[in-house]
Amino acid sequence: MATQPAPSLLDPSIHAARWIADYCAREQKGDVLCATPKDPAWTAMFEELAAVAGDDLNHARERVQRHAEDIGTGFRIIGESEERPWPLSPVPLLIEEDEWAGIAAGVEQRAELLEMVLADLYGDAKLVERGLIPAALIGGSPFFLRPMAGLVPPGGHHLHFIAIDLGRGPTGEWRVLADHLRAPAGAGYALENRLAISRTLGGLQSRLNVKRHAPFFAAFRDGLAAACRRAEPRIGLLTPGRYNPSYAEQAHLARYLGLLLVEGADLAALEDKLYVRTIGGLKRVDAIWNRLDPRLLDPLAFDSHSGIGVPGLVDAMAAGNVVVSNVPGAGVLESPAFSAFLPRLATRLMGADLLLPNIATWWCGQDEERARVIEDFDQLLIGPAFGVAPLGFEGIAPRHGAEITGPARAALFDDLSRRPQDYVGQEITRLSTMPVVTDAGLAARPFTLRVFAARGADGSWTVMPGGFARIGEHPDPRASVMGEGNWSADVAVYGPEPVAPVSLLPPSDSIHVRRNPGTLPSRVADNFFWLGRYLERGEALLGVIRVMLGNSIDADAGAALGPETVGRLVGLVVNGGAAPHPASLRRTELTPFARTAMESAGWHSVRAINRLARGIGQGSRDRLSADMVRLLDAPYPTKGGMLDRAGSLQRRYAALSGLSAEHMGRTSAWRFHDLGRRIERALMVTRAVRVFGMPNGTTDDLSTLLDLADSQISYRQRYLTGIARVPVVDLVALDPGNPRALAFQIERICEHLSALPVLGDDGMDEPQQAQATGLVAIISTATAATLDETILGDLERRLFALSEAIARRYFLQGAEPLRAGGLTLA
Known part of the structure; x- marks a missing residue:
């Protein structure tokens, strides 16, 4: 006759039985577990916990909290700006x-x-x-x-x-x-x-x-x-x-x-x-x-x-x-106060007592009830009758009468005599x-x-x-x-x-197939547009800081950029509002200047841009993946030198860019996000070419331009004879095959605007579409040799005007006329 194997110390049932026995040996009556410690349901639950945690329940606590955070569960205390993780116990x-x-x-x-x-x-x-x-x-x-x-x-x-x-x-x-x-x-x-x-x-x-x-x-x-x-x-x-x-x-x-x-x-x-x-x-x-x-x-x-x-x-x-x-x-x-009257109302209106009774409540707006509350004051909870603090009471949470002493007690009784209807007494519930x-x-x-x-x-x-x-x-x-x-x-x-595996989703064969992702509110489009702009702006500012501090791919140019080139990099940072102009261009002055541009709260620094992007992400979490929200919520890096922190942030930006490119459906929300990225990148490239790509530019300037446009490798693969202005400008500004080039951005902008909905049915371009077509015309007829500051300045102004036109057309907020021309009502 076969014998049963001895239970293993790894057997979850051993841990479950010990946890329950130890717990109920310590606790008093009234505990839901100890009322029925042999209940097979509680035993099964603790066995499941033991299978996860082994002999250490803290493992289960950490694991369930991690799952809650992965789901995105959080809450905020009133008055706090930061969201807290939702605290969840592993024991249901x-x-x-x-x-x-x-x-x-x-x-x-x-x-x-x-x-x-x-x-x-x-x-x-x-x-x-x-x-x-x-x-x-x-x-x-x-x-x-x-x-x-x-x-x-x-x-x-x-x-x-x-x-x-x-x-x-x-x-x-x-x-x-x-x-x-x-x-x-x-x-x-x-x-x-x-x-x-x-x-x-x-x-x-x-x-x-x-x-x-x-x-x-x-x-x-x-x-x-x-x-x-x-x-x-x-x-x-x-x-x-x-x-x-x-x-x-x-x-x-x-x-x-x-x-x-x-x-x-x-x-x-x-x-x-x-x-x-x-x-x-x-x-x-x-x-x-x-x-x-x-x-x-x-x-x-x-x-x-x-x-x-x-x-x-x-x-x-x-x-x-x-x-x-x-x-x-x-x-x-x-x-x-109202709960004091519900038992009688149930009898009159429904002909039955409440199946779930209230805690006993006495409203002080009635003479007999007020007298009872005053008589039993120290044995009752005293609180506001209507959920708002009366003059003689501090806060809105009920307080044990015996704990209200001294001047607070005198003030309460004084107000109770004047406005008794503002107070209730309730039994103390265990x-x-x-x-x-x-x-x-x-x-x-x-x-x-x-x-x-x-x-x-x-x-x-x-x-x-x-x-x-x-x-x-x-x-x-x-x-x-x-x-x-x-x-x-x-x-x-x-x-x-057994419980049927019911889902909120209807059977797949009963759903009408649709490829339209649904309604996109203007505010959400606005948020996605500016999320794209902020992410691109932060990445561009990081690129300037890294080049300025000597992180160029070009080993001959990195730490030895000429003072003219460094001064132009500083100008880009200052003009962007990220930091005040340094006293000089010496390394000792550039280091704190770069630190301000990366971390200062009082300037439009990388940290400030991150905070803006994070705020938009928190407000759009119903439309963003958990991974994207997690990256946006990630704390600002504090370890290592500035180049290390800049590199860490650059990799985070790259991950966000990859998530949006490869994991977001090609919906209107994605189009606005990418539209924001393209406009911001186009502005960055336009400024960089105007600063570093003019005929008087040095070799350091041209190399810096390739760095800022992330095009060093592309240039070296294409041209083996060294750096020259015309091919550099052509690659960075006019090459539609270069995903970092100005021409590429403008083509994508035009494609997005052509795909977005229009209000009119006359077949004519809307203003934002016409402006994008004008940009395409300028950039497609330009040549690197003739691209000068005047043309680039005009392109920059047109890009700003296009951004404003997009906002006027799509971001319908504020007091704009509700019945503007062509506005559809559906």
Whole structure:
């Protein structure tokens, strides 16, 4: 009879069993793992972790964080300019599907209740009239938007997408901590968490039959489309821009759902319809997933100081021509004070108690409730009633009453006596804990769960199976102490039945094949154009610095350039605004001059150009590859001498150029990116020829010109008799076969402009096309012998004029007439 082999120390099950046993021996009751330590699901999850990490859980933590960064997950703290990596724990929160069914039913019930209350508040207001909701609760909220009263939303629904924060008590019960209705954030993070965990724990999905997120997102997209009037609607995700804390999430969601990522300046309301400004004119937008503060959404209806909204958007909504998710004004129900009334409203409107109860809340705008809050002050959380700080309270986060002492306590009680409606008292909630990987191994931390619900095409609610968990930094299980949390975790809903491999993408044979990449907003075209220009400008400035410091290919010219040539190189740097003129041309003066041109923050240095390119990349991440974003985000090199740093940057520029040339589809976005590169390179070559290629130029000048145009090798292969002005100028300026030559750039510019859309249908060239044709005519009839400063100066002026013409035609932003001649409305 065969015997079972002894378990190996490398067996993942050995590590998993030890981790669970050690963890539960230390932790108290109320932990989700230790409540059922023999649960095969948790055992399977830790076995998957052990297969990845061996005996060191930090390996798993590093690996999942690397995957999150590869996906592009990030966030920004308000007030900070730099984006932080999204902190993800390698240990997901596991919830069995029967338990989840109860959570989902409670979320659906709550979503429907919130919809019913909103419809009444902005409709007949019967709930206020009958005394079920105090009028002060509505009038006192800064999120009740009176212009929305009486407006019936297109599709008939105020809410299409909501988020709810849940807390799990130590005995396993779930309760609602907060509702998010204005611009619910986090669904993209839930999606990105799942992607990173799936890449780290590859076998977990099938081993536990984890429910997928794709059906939820498909239902939401279909629900928005069903509310629109047109059969094939155009849907956009309206973002505040790249400085918004969750911009990375918004860009990821737009890419995943196939939505147009737009900012307020991209949109225009005209004749009660909403349009996006594109390179092909104005195009209809049928629905907006709004991520702006709704009070800033339309300066004509709400805050007149808003510079990021869309004037006239509410009129377009009122006319039924654009769906906005969620309808402005929904945030009135987010206030902590409102949760005190939801249990009674559920009974009256739905004939049932809330399946997911709130944390107990007392609004101080009522005499009896205020008296209770004052009596139990030290045993309650005290906070703002409407999500904004009252005069007697510091900040908007609730605080434990017992911890408010001295002058702060006196100020609060004084303000409470004057404006009691501005305050609420809430019970102090204790949370369950879950395991998280720390430097010392597994440790218990409190968590909250953010759950998402979306309205599908049939109008019913669908709940995302999972969401994401926020994990506290400290072991203290009080929700008020945990705050926003320092880590996140994937939430995996599992069950006994296999899960169909559902994808957000429809079956391949049901998709209508198209080679048109879709709508390109004017702002995005503008960004790609200037990204190309900045990258080319930075590369050109680096080339000048490297030649000046002696990095020429020509061994006889590198470190011994004549003073006239060095002076001309310095002039190129100074005229470009990269550094002030040095006191002399001695090496001791040129070194700090070059350092300023490379690194100074106060000049248009290489570092400053990099920062501009990086900013554009962050604002266009929904259309750039992860590799390109990573290169743009790479830190400025600080090690080695200046030539080493310059070389490192030059290789980075070359990599970016290769990615754009070989990995970007030949779409209009790529054309604008390459157009920017070609115009900037054409300007650089024109200046270089005018400075170094004139009849009075020296051999050093001509060699420098070949260096700056990266044409030394081409020249040496073609001419074996040495350097002469006419062949050098011909190669650098007029040879259409040289990819660094002026003629090559102008031909590419003309090709791009011929391929881009036009507004008129008369068959005539538009101004930018005519100007490009004029440049082709000049350069194709010129000769190297007659190419002088006058012709080159005229070419430079024409290139600047062409750039302005491209901007006027394609980058439709600001106050240009919406009904300009030939502007198409589609």
